[in-house]
Structure formats: structure tokens, C-alpha cells
Amino acid sequence: MPIQTYNTLSRRKELLKPLEKGHIKLYVCGITSYDFCHIGHARSALAFDMIVRYLRYRGYTVTYIRNFTDIDDKIITRATEQGVSALELAGRFIDEFYVDMDRLGVDRPTLEPRATEHIQEMIDLISELIGKGLAYQAGTDVYYSVNGFPEYGKLSGRNLDDMQAGARIAINENKSHPMDFVLWKGSKPGEPTWDSPWGPGRPGWHIECSAMSRKYLGDTFDIHGGGQDLIFPHHENEVAQSEGASGKPFVNTWIHHGFVTIRDEKMSKSLGNFLTIREILTQYHPEVLRFFIFSTHYRNPLDFSETAMQDAMTGLDRLYGCMAAIDDLGTTGLIADVTEIVSPKDQDKLRTIEERFQKAMDDDFNTAQAQGILFDAVRIVNKICQQLPARPCHADVQLLKETGALIKQLAGIMGLLQEDARTYLARKKTAMLLELDISEQEILKLIQERKDARTAKDWARGDNIRDQLSAKGVELKDGADGTTWVINRDHR
């Protein structure tokens, strides 16, 4: 079964055909590091983390490059405000980025080049463009000449005439065409600066990705990704730069993910309606955020809300609960005969989990559908666990253990179920206990008192204790092995 991906360039799904057999070369635009990352950045990192994991699971070698923009107007402005150098500020927030990524369990890309470490490559590329008549110097700046690249607009589906009609950009006297964009900026006093054939200055934003992707992946590579807001102008300009210089196709497949919204409005720095990754992680387990993000297709908008996060948490708890139930199954004292209780239909469902999961993921990484398949399996596993007799037969337990391992492996592509189930549930309990005004000792003491009361068949006293605990958010569960307790999250 081939993998299909939606290509922004062609506006449809296409079969993924690597240029080099079995090897995918992927470049993703990373962050401009001048502040803490918000959930939108998390979605980007997680979406491509999932894509890379899936491609590797499907047997591809993936070379994954994700850059850092560590020189830019916003960085300079913020650094000036804080009285530090631009490089210092950028370095600091790259470190903070790694803190967030590590907590989210995002795998490191193959290489993470920084713009400031590739100034020479950019200068070379700009010189090449000037040599081909696609760029010109104006004052201390160098601009790309969009009129020299007839295909300008092909990625974003625009044309120069339409854009000029609706242009919101101020006319720049230096430019020979309003849509020309800067490749090299002459630096103002006090700004970071590098020497160049055009005088001291710094690179424009778009040129870094053309230069770095070319250096590490070549003139043409398989996939280039980023947020939908990068399609224009950033990626459009990259196409113009790279294809203008090399004369070859730049990228085969463009993958763009949708935004995270709040109350259906784009979450962004400029709107000020963003939540940082670390703010979310003080409240939720990293996998809850992953579960939430993968509950919809990567190209759709995703509306953040407390309700949605609560739902995601409940869903993740259900997955972990199922894993814990499987882990709890003993492997000794089993009956050897083959009186399986699992119906042929359920057996078939369980046997086709991986096949169905792959089919969903092969279709443009449909994680929402893939999650549905995992839950399908969870329901069947829970059903079997419940029907299992005290001394289950070997074949049934074997099937459950294998299914558990498979669910765990597949969920792992989305970075879910990576923790030991019992650890997850126990840690969750501890964390939530801190929010309650009752200690574990007190709970255990009350449970013992209730047990004594129930032994004496003093149901009123027993119920009273349960209600008392319930009022504090602690729900009791009477099981065969005694009473356990969980924290009712609706309590807070």
C-alpha cells in the first residue's frame, strides 16, 4: 500500500515517491527564536514528529532538517528591549525550545541548522541570483526580482497582478517591483552585521531556508513543510530563490498543517491570544496535548479549549486504563486448553488493527481515523478482559498481551502510551492529590475505617465515609482485591 500525501503545490493528494529509493528528504521551517513557544509551535513540531515516525515505521530512511531562524527583525527588537545581544536572546530561546520539545517527547531532527551559521552559503546564493539577473542591489539592500521568475505565485495560487491590487504593503522606493523581496539588508548602526559584497548587513528571512536546504538536501528534495501561514510569502519566495538559482524543481511535495485556534480565531503572537507550551504542561500531561493535537487531521484547524483538553485527557486515560488491565493479567496458572472466549469476529478485528491503522495513516497521515481504530481495539480488549474467567486460557491471554503490545507500538507513532501504564496512572493520582485538601494518609485511614464499618455491616457509616471523601473529590472503587480510589477531576 502506497502512502498518499496532500501536496499544496498541486492541491491534491499524490503518491509519495521518494527521489531516492527508500529515502525521504524532509525540510521543515522551524521557529524564529525570540520568545517561548506556544501551542501552535507545538502542533508544528508534533505533526512533523508524527510524520517522520510514521515514515520510519513504514521502512523509509528519513533525513529530517529543521532550521532555527536566529537572526531577524523581531529578535533584534526584543534583544534591544531586554538589553542583550540578538544572538544571546536567540540562543536563550533555542534552549527554552529544547526544554519544551523534550517534555513533549519530540524526537530530534537529523540536523538543526541555524541561519547565522550559514551566512556564507546565503551570500553565495544571493551572488548566484544576481549573476543570473534575478536579483539586484539597491542602496545597501539586495532584492529578488519577481518579474524574472515567471512562475512566481505557483505555490500559493496567486499572480502578481492580483497581489498588487490587494497589496497592503507600503511602497518601497528601492524596489523596482512592489512584490520584490529583500535578500540582504544593509544593517543599521548597533545591529548585528556580517560583511558581504554589498557592504555590512544581514540576510533577509527567506534566503536562509533556500541556502540551508540546498546545502543539506540538494537542489531538489522530497518534502518541505511548515504552517499554512508560511505558504505566502515565505515558501513562495523560497521557490523563487531556489528554482531561480538551480533551474531545477525545488520541492516535490509541500506539506502545510493547519492552525491552532482559540474560539475559532488563529492563535498568534500578534493577536496575543496564545498559550505557551509550558503553561499547558503545568496543567496537562504532555501526551494529553499530543492526543488533542492528533484528534483531528493535521490540515484542519484545531480549536483549543479546556473542554477539548479535558476530553483528550479522558480519552488518554481510557487508553492507559486498557494498557494497565492487560499488564495486570497474570501469565501463570493459565489453562492450556483451547476454550477461547474471544469470538471469531473480535479475533478478526484484533488481527486487522495494524492493517487498518496503516490504511488510515497511509491516507495523508489521518491520525483522527487512526485513533478511532485504536479505540475500537481498546473496546474489544476491555470486553475480553471483563469476560475472562478466574483461570483464563493461555490463548486468550496471549492474544491480549500481543494486542496490548501492538496498540502501544502504533500509539507510539503519535507519541502516545509511551509511559508504563501503572506509572502513568499512579503519577496522575499523585499529581491530582496535590490539588485536593486531603492527604493520601487521611484517605487510606478513612478507607480502613469504612472497611471496618462495612465488616460490621454498618452501611450508613460506610456510605457516610464514602460521601465525605466524594465531597473532597475522591471516588472509591471496591474491587476483588480491596478498595482503591481515584480522583474525580470534575471536582476542581
Add this chain to the structure above:
RNA sequence: GGCGGCGUAGCCAAGUGGUAAGGCACUGGUCUGCAAAACCAUGAUUCAGCGGUUCAAAUCCGCUCGCCGCCUCCA
């Protein structure tokens, strides 16, 4: 104004020609002294609206309405 996307049960969300996955919530049942968890059952004759194509459409085409994004830095 140009370009693009979306509108599926109370909420979230798959499904892009063959008769509506899954999650959350709700309700009834099994279990339990009562509960919780889990399981079972139940919910859209219907996919924003109106037309059209087809043996067959949520799925294709046209129009209308509503929402969102990009066109300026932005994941």
C-alpha cells in the same frame, strides 16, 4: 477585492460515489449492599440550504447562506 479552507448527532471528529468510524457527554441495563470503573444497549432516515448529474451522493457539479485563514511578521 484576489486566493484557499471549512460547515457531519449535545460537543469533538473520521468518512470524497454504494447506503453514516471513533471519542466525550447523556439515558437504560449487567456488575455492586449502594456506588465507581468496565461492558452491553440506545442516538443523525441523515451529512448548512436549494437545485443538478447518476441506478446510486455527505461524497461530483452549480448557486445561496454562515464561519475561518492567507494576501504584513506569524507554526
